[in-house]
Amino acid sequence: xxxxxxxxxxxxxxxxLQWLQTYGVYxxxxxxxxxxxxxxxxFLSAENFRTQAVQVAPVIIVAIGMALVIGTEGIxxxxxxxxxxxxSVTALYLGYxxxxxxxxxxxxxxxxxxxxxxxxxxxGVQPIVATLALMVGGRGLALVLxxxxxxxxxxxxxSLGSGAVLGVPYLILVAGVLALLAAFVVRRTxxxxxxxxxxxxxxxxxxxxxxxxxVLIIVYVLCALLAAVAGVLATARLQASDPTxxxxxxxxxxxxxxxxxxxxxxxxxxxxxxxxxxxxLIQLLTATLIKHDLPPSWTQIAQAxxxxxxxxxxxxxxxx
Amino acid sequence: MQRTTHRSPLLARPVIVAMAAAVALTxxxxxxxxxxxxxxxxxxxxxxxxxxxxxxxxxxxxxxTIDAYxxxxxxxxxxxxxxxxxxxxxxxxxxxxxxxxxxxxxxRGVKLLTANAQSQFSKQISDxxxxxxxxxxxxxxxxxxSDGWDPVLQAAAAKKVPIVTIDRKINATxxxxxxxxxxxxFVEQGRRAADLMxxxxxxxxxxxxxxxxxxxxxxxxxxxxxxxxxxxxAPGLKVVFEQTGDFxxxxxxxxxxxxxxxxxxIKGIYAENDEMGLGAVAALKGAGKKAGDVEIVTVxxxxxxxxxxxxxxxxxxxxxxxxxxxxxFETLDAFTQGKEVAQDIIIEDGAYDASNAERDLGRAYH
Numbered sequence: 189x190x191x192x193x194x195x196x197x198x199x200x201x202x203x204x205l206q207w208l209q210t211y212g213v214y215x216x217x218x219x220x221x222x223x224x225x226x227x228x229x230x231f232l233s234a235e236n237f238r239t240q241a242v243q244v245a246p247v248i249i250v251a252i253g254m255a256l257v258i259g260t261e262g263i264x265x266x267x268x269x270x271x272x273x274x275x276s277v278t279a280l281y282l283g284y285x286x287x288x289x290x291x292x293x294x295x296x297x298x299x300x301x302x303x304x305x306x307x308x309x310x311x312g313v314q315p316i317v318a319t320l321a322l323m324v325g326g327r328g329l330a331l332v333l334x335x336x337x338x339x340x341x342x343x344x345x346x347s348l349g350s351g352a353v354l355g356v357p358y359l360i361l362v363a364g365v366l367a368l369l370a371a372f373v374v375r376r377t378x379x380x381x382x383x384x385x386x387x388x389x390x391x392x393x394x395x396x397x398x399x400x401x402x403v404l405i406i407v408y409v410l411c412a413l414l415a416a417v418a419g420v421l422a423t424a425r426l427q428a429s430d431p432t433x434x435x436x437x438x439x440x441x442x443x444x445x446x447x448x449x450x451x452x453x454x455x456x457x458x459x460x461x462x463x464x465x466x467x468x469l470i471q472l473l474t475a476t477l478i479k480h481d482l483p484p485s486w487t488q489i490a491q492a493x494x495x496x497x498x499x500x501x502x503x504x505x506x507x508x
Numbered sequence: 509m510q511r512t513t514h515r516s517p518l519l520a521r522p523v524i525v526a527m528a529a530a531v532a533l534t535x536x537x538x539x540x541x542x543x544x545x546x547x548x549x550x551x552x553x554x555x556x557x558x559x560x561x562x563x564x565x566x567x568x569x570x571x572x573t574i575d576a577y578x579x580x581x582x583x584x585x586x587x588x589x590x591x592x593x594x595x596x597x598x599x600x601x602x603x604x605x606x607x608x609x610x611x612x613x614x615x616r617g618v619k620l621l622t623a624n625a626q627s628q629f630s631k632q633i634s635d636x637x638x639x640x641x642x643x644x645x646x647x648x649x650x651x652x653x654s655d656g657w658d659p660v661l662q663a664a665a666a667k668k669v670p671i672v673t674i675d676r677k678i679n680a681t682x683x684x685x686x687x688x689x690x691x692x693x694f695v696e697q698g699r700r701a702a703d704l705m706x707x708x709x710x711x712x713x714x715x716x717x718x719x720x721x722x723x724x725x726x727x728x729x730x731x732x733x734x735x736x737x738x739x740x741x742a743p744g745l746k747v748v749f750e751q752t753g754d755f756x757x758x759x760x761x762x763x764x765x766x767x768x769x770x771x772x773x774i775k776g777i778y779a780e781n782d783e784m785g786l787g788a789v790a791a792l793k794g795a796g797k798k799a800g801d802v803e804i805v806t807v808x809x810x811x812x813x814x815x816x817x818x819x820x821x822x823x824x825x826x827x828x829x830x831x832x833x834x835x836x837f838e839t840l841d842a843f844t845q846g847k848e849v850a851q852d853i854i855i856e857d858g859a860y861d862a863s864n865a866e867r868d869l870g871r872a873y874h
Contacts, residue, residue: 230770239765283540335598350794426758426790432598433756479770484752
């Protein structure tokens with residue numbers, strides 16, 4: 189039906205849709221910036237941009253991992269739970285020092301990613317179901333390990349959360365470096381090519397002799413590790429480990445950023461720059477509504493409108 | 509898709525389960541948190557149980573007796589009391605609440621049966637039915653919801669088991685379906701927070717409210733009390749910002765960061781629970797503000813927030829007293845002896861400010 193509608197649509201409308209689909213997210217960010225500069229007091233200050241960037245950094249990091257998974261035609265609902273798990277494991281092992289604690293966090297996250305990947309690649313469970321299981325189980329495990337919020341005083345962790353190099357906070361640096369790395373991996377490495385090929389058509393990739401299982405497992409492990417990085421950074425910023433609320437609904441924010449950024453849920457394509465812009469768009473939208481003290485329910489409605497617009501713009505491109 | 513990937517489902521599953529179990533085991537066996545490292549970090553547990561007092565009933569309040577309710581007198585000592593907790597004991601309030609019930613039961617030599625509904629209402633209903641089946645003579649319930657209690661109330665009425673509800677109310681008839689309801693007055697907590705804020709700011713300037721979770725009676729009542737009192741006593745104090753922090757520290761931090769960015773002249777922040785207030789403190793620290801630049805008033809009375817007063821970051825904390833044990837058992841005791849008890853009992857909440865925070869830190873719950 190969508191095809192029929194498209195065929196009859198005038199050609200310039202298709203072109204507008206295509207343009208919106210590729211550049212709409214950047215146009216949205218630009219529009220919000222202009223509106224805010226015009227109407228929001230104290231918006232145009234370095235301090236403000238720093239605040240927005242620091243708040244969006246964990247979302248960007250999670251969304252990058254999510255974009256990779258979505259590129260394989262999968263989805264990972266367990267990212268929020270992995271953030272919570274990272275928070276509680278950090279608190280549990282901080283007694284050994286920051287680095288050992290981070291290593292243990294990485295081990296835990298890799299285990300969750302491995303479980304996700306194994307369920308998807310080896311057992312053949314649908315990604316949405318496999319990661320749903322780990323989403324519930326992961327947060328449960330996080331709460332078993334640390335049932336209650338715990339304050340952290342480790343100076344290394346504190347500087348990770350609030351420190352900066354040449355005025356750029358560590359959080360932003362980490363998010364930026366990870367985004368560049370991910371873009372490089374997707375565009376320039378064999379692994380990235382294999383990932384996209386699997387997303388395009390898994391049976392074809394299999395027949396072509398690609399290591400489908402290995403690539404899938406690695407992608408889910410990477411996604412979990414990225415979520416863990418975001419969890420540790422958010423914990424460092426708060427200087428407290430709060431597994432009950434950290435990462436709540438993060439999977440939805442990340443999926444929104446990916447979809448708004450122009451990565452199709454059907455796999456085979458990953459747009460890292462768009463994903464970053466998608467996360468920034470949602471952050472600016474939320475910030476605008478909060479700064480103007482509009483009711484919180486408006487934020488949710490506005491987000492829904494953005495998602496619908498993004499999906500509408502992506503509609504034509506689904507058929508290849 | 510499955511056709512190509514099926515390899516060893518029978519093998520993979522036990523491996524994953526075993527791996528998860530092993531991970532969970534190692535995690536707890538060799539964990540070492542900061543507190544373990546700094547020995548003696550824990551202060552002696554709150555020996556000074558905040559003396560719980562009744563703020564109301566007023567002399568004219570409705571009361572209930574065992575004759576009106578129906579049932580037989582019994583001696584509380586030696587009786588079996590069932591306690592049904594609503595949420596899992598993962599936050600300071602619930603931990604202190606359950607502990608207080610347990611302590612008081614032990615003190616009075618009462619046999620206590622406990623159950624925790626883990627925030628699932630259907631589980632709470634079956635929990636209470638279990639408690640009744642196990643032979644509870646009296647019930648103390650911390651309800652998760654106000655509605656949907658009919659099956660339990662009927663079962664209890666059939667056995668003539670008196671019920672006292674704490675911290676949230678059941679929508680039913682007092683002295684018929686249940687005996688008494690014991691709780692804090694959330695509107696009053698809002699008013700007292702407003703008093704603290706008015707005193708701290710001199711009644712002038714702009715203040716912000718960090719709201720609790722939407723659609724929660726605690727949020728609406730704490731907001732109403734605060735705004736009413738401000739409107740009535742200090743019209744010069746303007747509420748210019750109201751955003752939800754969902755009762756969580758991280759959300760409180762993020763919202764406060766936006767707030768101090770867009771309204772640098774803000775003089776005070778009223779956080780509807782301690783966690784959001786502590787998030788606000790983290791945001792102010794991150795923005796390079798100093799203790800006392802912005803007056804923060806919170807509600808709850810957890811140890812961390814009271815410590816915040818000692819450190820100078822928080823101006824005042826209105827307590828929401830979780831220690832229902834003494835009052836609940838006192839009510840049951842009086843009732844089962846045939847005396848009159850009030851239908852609505854409001855417990856007295858304390859307050860902390862710079863004058864008493866250090867002295868009363870041991871009283872705060874955690």
